[in-house]
Amino acid sequence: MDPRTPEPHDREEDGPKANGPEPAKPSKPTETPKSPPLPEAAPPSKAPVPTPPSAVRPKPEAPPNAGAVRPTPGELAEPQTTIRVSRDVDFPLSLLPQSLRRGPFREDAFTSVLHEPRTTVVVGRWLGAALVVCFMTGLLSHVLQQPPTWLRDHLPSRPVNGYRVTQGLHVISGIAAIPLLGAKLWAVYPRLFGHKLLGDSHDPRLRKSKLFEWPPVRSVLHALERLGIAVLVSTMLLELFIGLLNILEWYPWPFPFRQTHFWLAWVATGGLLVHVAAKGPMIAQHWRRGSVPGLRQRRAFLGAVTVAAVAVTATTAGQTVPWLRRLTLFAPRRPDLGELGLPVTRTAAQANTTVTPPDWRLRIDGPRPYELTMDQLLALPQSESRLPIACVEGWSASAHWSGVRLRDLLARAGAPPTARVRVTSLEANGPYRVMEMPAAFAQDPLTLLALRVNGRVLTADHGYPARIIAPNRPGVLQTKWVARLEVI
Numbered sequence: 201m202d203p204r205t206p207e208p209h210d211r212e213e214d215g216p217k218a219n220g221p222e223p224a225k226p227s228k229p230t231e232t233p234k235s236p237p238l239p240e241a242a243p244p245s246k247a248p249v250p251t252p253p254s255a256v257r258p259k260p261e262a263p264p265n266a267g268a269v270r271p272t273p274g275e276l277a278e279p280q281t282t283i284r285v286s287r288d289v290d291f292p293l294s295l296l297p298q299s300l301r302r303g304p305f306r307e308d309a310f311t312s313v314l315h316e317p318r319t320t321v322v323v324g325r326w327l328g329a330a331l332v333v334c335f336m337t338g339l340l341s342h343v344l345q346q347p348p349t350w351l352r353d354h355l356p357s358r359p360v361n362g363y364r365v366t367q368g369l370h371v372i373s374g375i376a377a378i379p380l381l382g383a384k385l386w387a388v389y390p391r392l393f394g395h396k397l398l399g400d401s402h403d404p405r406l407r408k409s410k411l412f413e414w415p416p417v418r419s420v421l422h423a424l425e426r427l428g429i430a431v432l433v434s435t436m437l438l439e440l441f442i443g444l445l446n447i448l449e450w451y452p453w454p455f456p457f458r459q460t461h462f463w464l465a466w467v468a469t470g471g472l473l474v475h476v477a478a479k480g481p482m483i484a485q486h487w488r489r490g491s492v493p494g495l496r497q498r499r500a501f502l503g504a505v506t507v508a509a510v511a512v513t514a515t516t517a518g519q520t521v522p523w524l525r526r527l528t529l530f531a532p533r534r535p536d537l538g539e540l541g542l543p544v545t546r547t548a549a550q551a552n553t554t555v556t557p558p559d560w561r562l563r564i565d566g567p568r569p570y571e572l573t574m575d576q577l578l579a580l581p582q583s584e585s586r587l588p589i590a591c592v593e594g595w596s597a598s599a600h601w602s603g604v605r606l607r608d609l610l611a612r613a614g615a616p617p618t619a620r621v622r623v624t625s626l627e628a629n630g631p632y633r634v635m636e637m638p639a640a641f642a643q644d645p646l647t648l649l650a651l652r653v654n655g656r657v658l659t660a661d662h663g664y665p666a667r668i669i670a671p672n673r674p675g676v677l678q679t680k681w682v683a684r685l686e687v688i
């Protein structure tokens with residue numbers, strides 16, 4: 201978005217229609233001095249404080265609609281709420297040597313009235329909500345995928361769709377956060393060049409606590425604040441970026457995704473908490489509508505941001521929300537398309553399990569180890585479960601599975617009901633070759649060593665000869681091509 205787009209005549213209550221066609225009238229310059237102050241009105245026109253000529257950049261023309269604004273009584277009484285009045289307070293850049301005031305460092309480099317606190321607070325609230333959901337659901341996913349020892353035996357296998365819902369929310373809120381973060385950064389980025397946001401220095405509390413932005417670092421505290429923002433913005437961008445690439449199954453980096461994503465989340469969330477605390481007074485001041493005049497552009501901008509966030513969400517959420525499937529435009533997968541009505545993350549060809557060894561037997565190790573051929577497995581009582589595969593990448597799909605209850609197989613090996621189980625795949629290597637399952641999942645009557653899905657024998661891609669399917673589990677733990685179960 202071009203920060204310069206909203207022209208002076210396009211601000212406040214009067215739209216471009218009222219002012220656009222207006223021919224340049226000679227009366228305009230004379231109107232200027234008595235005009236009520238506008239956001240970013242040229243300070244010389246107001247000039248409550250005499251300023252050294254060197255600090256004043258001559259403005260070629262006054263705002264064209266200066267006389268057309270209909271300020272509310274409140275605005276008249278407190279005109280400073282929306283403008284930069286006295287440059288010694290509002291323009292720390294006056295401390296910047298004149299020779300350096302170029303490009304974004306120019307006083308009038310940012311013309312949009314939307315670089316103001318109320319806009320940043322509203323977008324920040326949405327962004328904050330998305331990030332909180334994303335962080336909490338991400339933690340849950342992490343814990344379910346790799347539980348710490350102390351928690352391992354307390355994880356529930358219900359609700360059946362638990363992981364499906366939380367991971368769906370994780371990816372949905374993460375995707376929605378991208379346009380929201382973009383909008384937030386756009387609203388505040390003049391700060392990067394030392395500009396203050398319009399209006400944010402008019403609260404006496406804030407004015408006192410504000411530090412000048414030039415020189416770039418004025419004190420240790422200021423250095424820390426700026427460093428904090430730098431860490432927050434960079435980790436947040438990186439986090440959302442690698443998360444997005446992950447759902448596209450693209451890993452163009454040398455570091456391990458999951459651990460990096462996990463630790464970046466903590467750093468970013470820590471940075472966010474510090475940021476919210478530091479901006480507390482400003483956030484509180486602008487939390488409610490009416491803290492600054494309502495701007496038509498703000499409403500339009502927030503509307504556009506909402507549309508963008510809803511659009512990216514609606515066109516990707518179909519990968520997990522069945523009734524949004526028809527809108528699926530940008531999601532990497534349509535879960536209902538694919539062999540047996542289920543997508544495939546890692547194919548048999550990739551895992552080199554296309555051909556099952558002719559002497560394949562399921563081996564169950566425990567107090568009374570034994571082996572079963574496929575015929576013997578099929579001769580055991582078969583159970584049915586309707587369970588989803590919920591991939592960490594955000595897609596999920598429910599399917600109808602049938603096979604032998606895992607707990608029956610384990611009991612036959614003499615496993616106590618509190619035993620955990622280690623499952624090993626035929627795959628020679630791969631990050632999900634070996635999986636461990638806590639007792640609560642192993643004992644759940646819905647957990648199967650599945651042999652069939654959606655009425656047909658498993659295909660190689662879906663895990664033939666046998667695979668695990670369990671409720672409330674991340675997809676990566678629904679091990680395919682099972683060779684061995686071990687009571688542990």
Ligand SMILES: Nc1nc2c(c(=O)[nH]1)N[C@H]1C(S)=C(S)[C@@H](COP(=O)(O)O)O[C@H]1N2
Nearest residue numbers: 543544545546591625632675676678679680
């Ligand atoms: N042995 C093995 N099992 C595996 C995987 C794997 O790479 N190896 N991938 C898992 C992942 S990431 C998912 S999402 C599900 C997908 O199951 P599907 O391919 O049958 O849809 O299988 C899981 N089972």
Ligand SMILES: [Mo]
Nearest residue numbers: 591592675676
């Ligand atoms: Mo997955």
